[in-house]
Amino acid sequence: MTEPAPQHDPLALEEDLPSAPMTINLGPSHPAMHGTVRLVVTVDGETITEAIPEIGFLHRGFSKSSENSTWHQVLPYTDRLNYVSPILNNTAYIMGVEKLIGIKCTERAEYLRVVGGEISRICDHLTCIGAIGLELGAYTVFLYAIEARELLWDRIAELTGARVTVSWTRISGVASDMPAGWEQHLRDCLPRVIELTNEIDTLLTNNRIFIDRTRGIGVISGEEAIDWGFTGPCLRATGVNYDVRKAHPYSVYDRMDFEIPLGSRGDTYDRYILRLAEIRQSHRIVIQALDQMPPGPIVTDDWRYALPPKKDVFGSIEGVMAHFKLIMEGIKVPPGEVYVYTEGANGELGFHIVSNGQGKPYAIQVRGPGLPILSALPRLIKGHAVADLIPIFDSINMIGGEVEQ
């Protein structure tokens, strides 16, 4: 009998290695820090002990600019809040103005907003999933996600006239109806989007490497997530059922048959799998909205709030006057204060709007869903390895535009 070889304790070896806490700056212009956020990380060996996010590099003064623009001029600024799903931002802001005025959106426009919004949500989730894949080495996933996203962005470009800076909604409606044949285009390309989503599902969901890198990483409990102000997929990944579309159905979401996928662990993997499930639910909503869409006007005929048709502008004095007043002075919104909230792609997107009855918003502040989630990033990454930082950061899908306003 030979004596058993002495057991090596791998930790005992490391004890001899000199190790002192080191500070590393990540960003603001780092390819993995989407947008421009700076992260000052203190590492002890491979372990993150301290992290301080610093934001503001992309601050454009959204509130200040908006307070000095007419109600309609704010719309292009909202495009740039979350530039991956701008239609959702447009809708949220316009819903706030409609709430202040007390005007209702036309029924067809509600359906158009739902179609546009859910397509945007799919795009947002695809971007997030693609980025997770890309930064974990699965470049194919990124290519599939971007192919699907481009298909949908082409449809959005046909619908609104722009890929990302759409400025598509109007008070009590939308700017443009579906062009001829667009509905069929969309119905033709949606199966391909789902096919690509299934490909991503096959590539990642049961992938051993992917699971090892994401399962149990960046865990947060439901209670704690609420304390940090989480909403959207990041909150639902912890098992808390809160989706504005179900809790307070706005627009025509109460007529749609869809489910709210829920996670259980609140880790990076759950946040990924939840977005994948939400893509499928959004697809269901789009199909239903297209099926149910009634004919009718896409914007109100109340010329105090909506531009008159060109035929009237050039053909009648009332049309010219309404057009002139709207362009030069903007609409008049009754005084008041509202907080309007919708389900953005990353969580509850809210606008706190104050009007003093003049032609401009008196005060407007945005609740970007990413801001509270980003503030919890140190909590999520503390104790994990440096290599886990990027997947966690990807899975919260921080969008610089809405966080830094």
Place this chain on the structure above:
Amino acid sequence: MSQALVELVREKFPEAVTSWHSHRGDEVITVRRENLVEVIRFLRNDPQTDMKLLRQIAGVDLLTFKSEMTGGGALASIEVPEYDLRKKPHVEPRYYVAYNLYSLTKHHALRVRVDLRSDDVKLPSITSLYRTADWWERYVYDMFGFEFTGHPNLTRLLMYPEFQGHPLRKDYPVRKRQPLVPELDFPDLIRGPGPGPGGAGVPMSQTHVGRHNVDPDAYD
């Protein structure tokens, strides 16, 4: 539903609630500054209210709320009318802070407002109740300059530290430019440690809004 909520808070704190109203379905109460923390603690912890989610903290400056615009929206000056600042009586209390609270179980919302006079812009921090209040209070401090007493780290959130003034106050001119801050001497790994914090590091912050060495006249 939310009406009952307002009644509940008024019964519980008859002294603290100074006014309440409802507008377009939003329930609003205004509370006295001294009672802010206890009212919000009640709203958060009481099983009847259970408002565990702090959606947002927003600030509003009422300085020019009453001013009439001349020339309509697009034509009106983007600056605060000078005569408003000089001639008109000052609005007091000039500011208020609005806390948008929400209950995930009861699905009701309430906005709690606190009025602030311009000569005393301090109010208690609620970071002990909500973790998310940390950044929202920093945001409001950054934009309006309200001092949240008891906040663990009340620094600017979006603007850079050298920035002067608070941009969302109505007397902050839209077109105002601030002198550019000289680029900081960052510690460099190759040229040796510099004076910055941390000793060693990679200079990454040169694209910061305030720290570009661009000719200031190039913009105007």
